[in-house]
Amino acid sequence: MFTKELLIWLHVVLASFWVGGMIFLSLVVAPFIRSRPYRNEVFQEVGRRFSLYGTFLTLGLLFLTGIGIAYLVHGGLERRTIKEKLALFVIILVVSLLHDLWAGRKAVGSEFHRRWARNLGIVNLLLSLLMVYMGVRIRLGL
Numbered sequence: 001m002f003t004k005e006l007l008i009w010l011h012v013v014l015a016s017f018w019v020g021g022m023i024f025l026s027l028v029v030a031p032f033i034r035s036r037p038y039r040n041e042v043f044q045e046v047g048r049r050f051s052l053y054g055t056f057l058t059l060g061l062l063f064l065t066g067i068g069i070a071y072l073v074h075g076g077l078e079r080r081t082i083k084e085k086l087a088l089f090v091i092i093l094v095v096s097l098l099h100d101l102w103a104g105r106k107a108v109g110s111e112f113h114r115r116w117a118r119n120l121g122i123v124n125l126l127l128s129l130l131m132v133y134m135g136v137r138i139r140l141g142l
């Protein structure tokens with residue numbers, strides 16, 4: 001029983017960091033930094049750190065804890081909502097890698113890549129909010 005509790009607790013904490021981190025960046029960091037002369041350095045450094053702790057570490061652990069919960073609590077991956085959540089997770093991973101390894105890295109001095117980085121970031125936030133909703137649906141047995 002303790003393993004299930006621990007897995008769901010860890011999954012929710014990781015989800016809070018991932019979704020909360022993107023909301024914090026969009027509403028608090030970006031509006032403040034955008035008009036400052038040192039914006040490029042800060043965006044690159046904040047982006048690099050969130051990529052490391054967010055995309056690579058947190059998404060990886062969300063996948064592992066999610067699969068663990070699916071098997072330990074819901075008997076596997078058969079349920080449609082769990083399959084849909086996994087499919088959406090793959091899309092979030094692709095969008096994150098495009099954001100971090102392509103648009104974000106080329107954003108300095110390129111308005112085209114800066115706009116792509118911004119739009120990919122917004123798309124990922126909306127998709128991740130949908131992931132939370134799907135988690136609630138799984139919890140409710142839907």
Ligand code: HEM
Pocket residue numbers: 008011012015018019062063065066067069070073074082085086089092128131132134135136138139
């Ligand atoms: C961006 C990635 C993800 C986010 C933000 C996320 C978020 C959440 C949240 C907030 C919950 C808690 C809902 C609640 O207990 O009411 C949840 C539950 C759940 N998630 Fe995820 N999740 C993610 C990825 C995954 C993946 C890849 C899987 C793999 C199948 C998964 C499987 C589950 C399952 C099975 C539950 C139900 C837990 C329960 O029974 O309470 N999640 N998710």
